[in-house]
């Protein structure tokens with residue numbers, strides 16, 4: 001007897017059958033390997049022989065949500081005197097609204113951040129299409145409670161601070177046009193204290209803490225398998241999540 005696996009979902013008005021992406025938050029200190037962890041997860045999921053077409057997996061960077069600086073703040077930033085590691089440097093409401101759109105399966109456009117001019121480049125925005133898995137990575141993605149509560153899975157990339165500094169110095173000099181003195185001053189004045197005050201305390205919210213970051217292939221394989229199971233189960237039992245627009249039942 002073949003069992004009909006289709007879940008009979010409660011009938012309610014104004015339903016919208018959309019695919020709610022599996023939303024993953026990836027936090028960690030600067031240069032901890034967040035982006036590399038995201039890249040590896042995307043690669044492994046993309047290559048997976050899923051029972052459906054190629055999985056769509058995208059990454060959004062929190063740096064795309066740095067708030068616009070005033071002229072005075074821009075002048076300070078050019079001199080390395082602005083704290084980009086403080087939660088106030090980010091546009092929390094825009095982050096929240098954008099992630100809500102992503103969760104509704106909508107196309108969103110996010111500006112790219114230009115580290116050289118310390119500003120958002122609104123000309124060439126990044127278009128994020130509806131995906132099965134969306135990774136949102138940044139130093140403070142778990143700092144804001146209403147954003148933290150949106151994630152289906154939370155990862156914290158836990159790399160030693162000396163390793164992170166050793167990576168950060170050449171990156172800032174070569175890719176972001178800084179000189180050694182400026183990089184070290186900024187690190188000691190802003191990056192290190194802000195990591196200890198705002199980033200490191202958010203480790204407790206993580207579901208999985210990844211020591212050694214992207215080098216930790218066992219951790220990444222486990223995470224990819226968990227995501228794969230979620231996607232395969234969802235596609236087997238109806239990959240839709242009904243959003244009850246009139247919210248009569250009040251369940252989000």
Ligand SMILES: [N-]=[N+]=N[C@@H]1[C@H](O)[C@@H](CO)O[C@H]1n1ccc(=O)[nH]c1=O
Pocket residue numbers: 030063084085114115116117118119139186190191
């Ligand atoms: N300065 N500093 N540290 C922040 C933070 O550690 C990291 C966040 O990804 O990017 C760095 N950052 C951000 C904006 C900017 O214009 N320059 C810059 O170096």
